[in-house]
Each structure stands twice: as C-alpha cells, then as structure tokens.
Amino acid sequence: xxxxxxxxxxxxxxxxxxxxxxxxxxxxxxxxxxxxxxxxxxxxxxxxxxxxxxxxxxxxxxxxxxxxxxxxxxxxxxxxxxxxxxxxxxxxxxxxxxxxxxxxxxxxxxxxxxxxxxxxxxxxxxxxxxxxxxxxxxxxxxxxxxxxxxxxxxxxxxxxxxxxxxxxxxxxxxxxxxxxxxxxxxxxxxxxxxxxxxxxxxxxxxxxxxxxxxxxxxxxxxxx
Amino acid sequence: xxxxxxxxxxxxxxxxxxxxxxxxxxxxxxxxxxxxxxxxxxxxxxxxxxxxxxxxxxxxxxxxxxxxxxxxxxxxxxxxxxxxxxxxxxxxxxxxxxxxxxxxxxxxxxxxxxxxxxxxxxxxxxxxxxxxxxxxxxxxxxxxxxxxxxxxxxxxxxxxxxxxxxxxxxxxxxxxxxxxxxxxxxxxxxxxxxxxxxxxxxxxxxxxxxxxxxxxxxxxxxxxx
Amino acid sequence: xxxxxxxxxxxxxxxxxxxxxxxxxxxxxxxxxxxxxxxxxxxxxxxxxxxxxxxxxxxxxxxxxxxxxxxxxxxxxxxxxxxxxxxxxxxxxxxxxxxxxxxxxxxxxxxxxxxxxxxxxxxxxxxxxxxxxxxxxxxxxxxxxxxxxxxxxxxxxxxxxxxxxxxxxxxxxxxxxxxxxxxxxxxxxxxxxxxxxxxxxxxxxxxxxxxxxxxxxxxxxxxxxxxxxxxxxxxxxxxxxxxxxxxxxxxxxxxxxxxxxxxxxxxxxxxxxxxxxxxxxxxxxxxxxxxxxxxxxx
Numbered sequence: 058x059x060x061x062x063x064x065x066x067x068x069x070x071x072x073x074x075x076x077x078x079x080x081x082x083x084x085x086x087x088x089x090x091x092x093x094x095x096x097x098x099x100x101x102x103x104x105x106x107x108x109x110x111x112x113x114x115x116x117x118x119x120x121x122x123x124x125x126x127x128x129x130x131x132x133x134x135x136x137x138x139x140x141x142x143x144x145x146x147x148x149x150x151x152x153x154x155x156x157x158x159x160x161x162x163x164x165x166x167x168x169x170x171x172x173x174x175x176x177x178x179x180x181x182x183x184x185x186x187x188x189x190x191x192x193x194x195x196x197x198x199x200x201x202x203x204x205x206x207x208x209x210x211x212x213x214x215x216x217x218x219x220x221x222x223x224x225x226x227x228x229x230x231x232x233x234x235x236x237x238x239x240x241x242x243x244x245x246x247x248x249x250x251x252x253x254x255x256x257x258x259x260x261x262x263x264x265x266x267x268x269x270x271x272x273x274x275x276x277x278x279x280x281x
Numbered sequence: 282x283x284x285x286x287x288x289x290x291x292x293x294x295x296x297x298x299x300x301x302x303x304x305x306x307x308x309x310x311x312x313x314x315x316x317x318x319x320x321x322x323x324x325x326x327x328x329x330x331x332x333x334x335x336x337x338x339x340x341x342x343x344x345x346x347x348x349x350x351x352x353x354x355x356x357x358x359x360x361x362x363x364x365x366x367x368x369x370x371x372x373x374x375x376x377x378x379x380x381x382x383x384x385x386x387x388x389x390x391x392x393x394x395x396x397x398x399x400x401x402x403x404x405x406x407x408x409x410x411x412x413x414x415x416x417x418x419x420x421x422x423x424x425x426x427x428x429x430x431x432x433x434x435x436x437x438x439x440x441x442x443x444x445x446x447x448x449x450x451x452x453x454x455x456x457x458x459x460x461x462x463x464x465x466x467x468x469x470x471x472x473x474x475x476x477x478x479x480x481x482x483x484x485x486x487x488x489x490x491x492x493x494x495x496x497x498x499x500x501x502x503x504x505x506x
Numbered sequence: 507x508x509x510x511x512x513x514x515x516x517x518x519x520x521x522x523x524x525x526x527x528x529x530x531x532x533x534x535x536x537x538x539x540x541x542x543x544x545x546x547x548x549x550x551x552x553x554x555x556x557x558x559x560x561x562x563x564x565x566x567x568x569x570x571x572x573x574x575x576x577x578x579x580x581x582x583x584x585x586x587x588x589x590x591x592x593x594x595x596x597x598x599x600x601x602x603x604x605x606x607x608x609x610x611x612x613x614x615x616x617x618x619x620x621x622x623x624x625x626x627x628x629x630x631x632x633x634x635x636x637x638x639x640x641x642x643x644x645x646x647x648x649x650x651x652x653x654x655x656x657x658x659x660x661x662x663x664x665x666x667x668x669x670x671x672x673x674x675x676x677x678x679x680x681x682x683x684x685x686x687x688x689x690x691x692x693x694x695x696x697x698x699x700x701x702x703x704x705x706x707x708x709x710x711x712x713x714x715x716x717x718x719x720x721x722x723x724x725x726x727x728x729x730x731x732x733x734x735x736x737x738x739x740x741x742x743x744x745x746x747x748x749x750x751x752x753x754x755x756x757x758x759x760x761x762x763x764x765x766x767x768x769x770x771x772x773x774x775x776x777x778x779x780x781x782x783x784x785x786x787x788x789x790x791x792x793x794x795x796x797x798x799x800x801x802x803x804x
Contacts, residue, residue: 142661233439498593
C-alpha cells in the first residue's frame with residue numbers, strides 16, 4: 058500500500074537527516090542527564106526515597122526533554138517549505154505524520170536506553186531484573202508522547218511563541234501517560250517487582266486513541 | 282432580543298433561587314456544618330462546566346467538518362464559560378477543605394483531574410491568542426480542542442485508578458454516599474440552575490464573538506483600502 | 507439467476523466531503539442494489555480488493571493512482587474559486603479554463619492573488635469555496651492530476667544531497683526506477699556534477715534548477731511556476747526560458763506568474779491579468795499580451 062511505502066521512504070529520510078547531524082539526539086541525551094542530576098541536587102533522596110521517586114523523576118525528565126525535542130519536528134519543514142512539497146508528493150498525508158512519529162518514538166527510546174544505566178547508577182536502582190517489562194513501559198509511554206507531541210508540533214509550528222507553546226499544550230495532555238508510566242515503573246523497580254498489566258493496557262489504549270485521532274484529523278493539521 | 286433578556290432573567294432567578302435553597306431549604310449536614318452548603322454550587326458548577334466543554338467539543342467537530350465561523354464562535358464561548366465554571370470548582374474546593382481539614386489543597390482524584398481539565402482549556406484559549414489569522418486560528422484550535430476533549434476521560438481515569446494510593450480526603454463524598462432526599466432535590470435544582478446560567482453566558486459570549494468578528498472584518502477591509 | 511456475487515466498492519459521497527477516509531462497501535448481485543452496506547476505512551478497502559473476485563468500481567478511489575509514463579495533455583479548470591483569509595478575499599470568484607497544452611502567464615501587481623491561485627491549483631491551499639478540476643484532453647484517461655509546482659523556495663531538503671532529494675520525491679510519487687530518474691533529471695538540469703553535494707551549498711541559480719528538477723520528477727502534465735525569474739542572472743533566465751520551452755513542447759501545460767516582459771514571457775500562448783483577486787483581463791478575450799504584462803490592460 059502506498060501509505061506504508063511512503064511512510065517507509067519518509068522514515069528513511071527522517072532517520073538519515075538526524076543521524077547525519079545527530080543534533081537532536083545529543084541535545085536530548087544531555088538534557089535528560091542534566092535534569093536527573095539537578096533533581097538529585099534539589100531533593101537529595103535517601104536510598105528508599107530514590108526507589109520511590111526515581112522512576113517518576115525519570116519520566117518527568119523524559120517529558121520535558123520530549124517537549125523540547127519535538128519542536129523542530131515541523132519547524133524544520135518550514136525553512137524551505139518542504140512541507141508543501143511533501144503534501145504534493147504523498148498520496149496520504151497521514152504518512153507524513155506516521156513517519157515523523159515513528160522517528161520521534163525511536164529517538165526518544167534511544168535516548169532513554171542510553172540514559173538507563175546512568176539512571177540506575179545515580180539513583181541506585183536495579184533495572185536489569187525487570188528490564189524487558191521496563192522497556193515495554195518505555196516503549197508504550199514514548200509512543201504516546203510521540204503521537205501527541207507530533208500532532209501538537211504541527212499546531213505550534215503555525216503559531217507565535219512556539220518554543221513556549223509546545224510544552225504548554227503538550228504537558229497537560231500527557232498527564233495520563235506521566236501518571237501511569239511512572240506508577241507502573243515504580244512498581245516494576247520495587248523490591249518485589251510487580252507488573253501492572255492494567256497500566257500497560259491503559260497506555261496501549263491511550264496510544265491507540267490518539268493514533269486514531271491523528272489518522273482522522275491529521276490532514277487538517279497541515280492545511281493552508 | 283426579548284429572548285435574550287428572558288434567558289438572562291430566568292438564569293438569574295434560578296441562581297438566586299438555588300442559592301436560597303442551598304442556604305435555607307437544605308438541611309445542615311451532620312459532621313461538616315455550614316460550610317458543606319458550598320457543595321451545591323461546587324457540584325453544580327462541575328457538571329455545568331463539563332457540559333460546556335462538551336458543547337465546545339461538538340462545536341470543534343462541526344467546525345472541522347463544515348468550516349462555518351459560527352462553530353468557532355460557539356467553541357470559544359463554551360470553552361470560556363466552561364473555564365469559568367471549572368475555576369469555581371477549583372476555588373470552592375479549597376474553601377470547603379480548609380475549615381474541615383485545615384489544608385488548602387487535597388489531592389482528591391476529582392479535584393486533581395479538574396485541575397488538569399482547567400489547564401487543558403487554558404491552553405486552548407492561549408493557543409487562540411497566538412494565531413492571528415482567523416480561519417487558521419479556528420481550525421487549529423478546533424483540532425487542539427478535539428484532542429483535549431479526547432484526553433479528558435483518560436485524565437480522569439488515570440488519576441482515579443493510579444493516584445488513589447494515599448488516602449486523601451475525598452471532597453463531597455463519593456457519588457453514592459447517601460444523600461438526604463431534600464439535599465438531593467436542592468442539588469438537582471442547583472445543577473439545573475448552573476446549566477441555565479451556563480447556557481445564558483454562552484449565548485451572550487457567542488453574540489459578542491460574532492460582533493467582534495464583524496468588526497474585525499470591517500477593520501481589515503478599511504485597512505485594505 | 508445472477509451469475510456472480512460481486513463486491514461493489516463505491517464512495518459515500520456525503521462522507522467523502524467530510525472525510526475521505528471511509529468508503530461504502532456493498533455486498534450484492536450485479537443487477538440489484540447492494541443489500542448489506544458496510545462503512546470501512548479506505549485502507550481496508552484496498553485489502554478487500556485483493557481478495558474479491560469480481561470488482562466493480564462505482565466511484566473514483568479517494569486517492570490518486572500511480573503516475574503515467576508520459577504527460578497526457580491536461581487542462582486546468584477553476585470554477586468560482588474563492589479564498590478568504592479572515593475578512594480579506596485573496597481570490598474572488600475566479601473562473602478560468604486553461605486548455606491542455608497552453609502556456610499561460612499570470613500577471614498582476616503584488617498581492618493580486620497570483621501566488622494564491624497557483625497554490626490553489628497545486629492543491630496546497632484549500633479554496634474557501636469553488637471547484638478545481640483537471641480535465642484531460644482524452645476523456646477516458648485517468649490522468650495524473652498532481653501538478654508540478656515551483657515556488658520561491660526550493661521545497662527540497664538542505665541537509666540532503668541533490669540526488670537524495672530527487673530519489674526521495676521520486677519514491678514518494680511511485681516513479682519507476684527512482685535512482686535512474688534522478689540521474690536523468692540531474693543531467694537535464696545540469697547538476698549531475700554536484701549530485702552528491704548538500705543542497706545547502708548551492709547557489710541561487712542551482713537552487714532554482716534543483717527546484718525545477720523536483721517538480722518534474724513525476725513527469726507532470728501541468729507545471730505551475732511562481733515567479734520563476736526572481737533572482738536569476740541573464741544567463742539563468744536564458745537557461746530557464748529554454749527549459750520551460752522544452753517542457754512545454756513535450757506536452758505539459760504551463761501556468762506561470764510573471765512580472766514584465768522577458769525571454770520567459772515570450773513563451774506564453776496566453777496571458778491573464780489578476781487584480782485584487784479577480785481576473786480583469788485575458789488575451790483570450792482580446793486583450794493584448796503586452797498590455798497585460800505591463801499592467802496596462804483593464
């Protein structure tokens with residue numbers, strides 16, 4: 058189907074552009090690192106507190122980083138009006154969104170995986186035992202962040218004060234992801250780990266709802 | 282014009298009547314005393330606010346479908362009224378909580394979710410101020426409004442199921458906590474009154490927006506000459 | 507007795523206006539109305555088509571099909587196109603019929619609506635009301651109604667090389683053998699030596715050329731050009747005039763907006779003048795090319 062092949066082509070373009078300069082990835086990694094360190098300065102947690110607060114702080118850092126990382130998403134397409142040429146070329150405008158959100162999810166996941174060892178070290182939390190489930194939560198949560206973030210990035214790119222606007226629009230919308238991901242992560246990294254399937258299911262439904270909404274309304278986001 | 286005055290009169294009368302009912306007709310609550318009477322306004326505003334946001338959602342969908350400016354006017358009117366009512370909920374919450382428990386804010390599931398709801402629609406209105414061109418503003422804010430409303434059940438669900446670990450004072454009791462029949466009647470009346478008030482405010486705001494739009498068009502035409 | 511159970515695939519016109527993603531699928535017999543009607547997403551329809559035995563199309567599929575191997579002469583028809591931005595009309599009841607194979611110049615002051623009209627034709631801007639269509643020269647061909655569009659910006663990616671850009675756009679538009687087509691285009695526009703350089707390093711003239719190459723990647727039957735000569739030196743203008751002439755001669759319909767007379771305006775078979783969003787003069791209605799190009803016509 059044209060949608061899938063267009064998406065694959067555009068995804069290739071997104072990845073190639075990013076890996077050539079690596080600017081987004083490096084800045085995001087550094088940002089999360091800085092935030093995690095600053096948190097520990099501000100709170101100075103004990104070992105037990107680290108275990109309780111750590112995952113929540115990690116997710117908070119991810120959200121902040123994402124709201125910065127997602128800004129160039131559509132802004133980049135404005136300098137040479139490449140958004141218009143893409144819209145002209147693809148058969149389904151959803152492929153533009155799909156490619157970008159897959160790319161953003163991958164970038165987020167990559168930064169999170171790079172961050173995990175450092176996070177484990179700073180907050181003295183053992184991540185290896187439940188790593189597979191942790192990755193699942195990270196994936197579903199990051200996907201939710203990307204879907205909503207990509208959509209809102211298209212909106213904020215067309216408004217003024219876009220640097221402040223995107224976090225302002227994004228963070229309230231993502232509170233469910235924050236709450237559920239953080240809670241599931243905490244219970245996963247507890248002394249007696251428990252995987253909350255209800256939470257996993259919730260995240261999956263969140264992702265599905267907004268993916269569908271983007272599929273239905275995406276082309277209007279790009280309209281002129 | 283007559284209809285508007287009539288609606289205004291009915292709304293004001295109903296609100297005054299429900300205030301009277303809250304203070305004089307409803308029996309005093311056993312444990313909490315006088316302050317509990319704020320319950321009637323608190324719940325009434327909450328329901329009316331949510332319904333106003335629902336109206337906004339429908340208006341947003343209609344705008345994206347039909348592209349008629351009137352749906353945009355309806356959307357912003359409903360959102361503003363909803364925001365005001367939600368603010369009432371957020372203010373009456375602490376006013377109620379402080380005398381009873383000595384704390385200003387309780388992380389009660391519903392109150393917290395209402396706060397996020399408030400933030401969402403503040404963002405909606407803020408977005409509108411940052412886009413100048415009217416058609417673009419209407420389209421983009423409608424799309425954001427749709428996303429925001431889709432998020433509302435998810436916010437309420439997430440907070441309710443995953444943030445009630447620490448027992449926190451539940452404001453106004455759960456929905457099923459047995460209410461005295463008279464209280465129920467006063468509550469019902471209050472909810473109805475707030476709805477009529479909301480409808481009145483939305484209508485007035487809509488007319489204001491419509492006039493603003495006409496003025497804007499005239500100004501732009503004048504500048505173009 | 508009906509001889510076959512066929513799957514009828516059509517489009518629910520009402521929904522199509524509101525949402526192009528859903529189609530109606532009916533299960534029925536050849537001469538009877540469909541009994542059972544499902545509304546499904548159009549992607550699912552594509553899957554169904556793979557399995558259905560006999561398929562009868564009632565309506566055109568919502569999305570454009572693959573590109574043709576060579577341009578079928580196609581015209582442009584604007585019917586009462588309005589475009590409003592806030593209270594201002596950028597385009598006001600524009601009705602224009604451009605025949606296949608014409609080379610039309612759009613002239614007019616800045617702000618007269620030329621760019622908007624071209625962007626409407628390119629389907630980048632959605633008109634507030636009115637209809638745009640691409641009537642083909644031959645009635646039965648399903649021509650590729652995706653025009654080529656060149657604007658002030660290159661509309662290609664600065665961080666990719668010339669070749670990578672062209673291959674990208676070729677792939678997106680289902681052009682056969684994208685790499686070969688990219689190479690062919692790069693040679694045509696004279697950028698073959700710089701094919702591996704990032705577009706960011708290109709000069710103004712080279713940017714113009716890569717923009718044209720991108721527009722022509724899918725061999726469009728209509729080419730839309732917004733002020734092509736801006737910023738070009740005389741050598742660049744000559745090259746552009748020659749290229750446009752070649753494109754026009756190969757059967758492409760060309761619509762371009764211009765200021766004043768030049769080598770490029772000499773290619774025109776017709777000129778139309780816009781003022782304040784409306785058509786005020788047309789060589790088809792007797793106005794002279796010269797007067798239109800110098801905004802003398804009214």
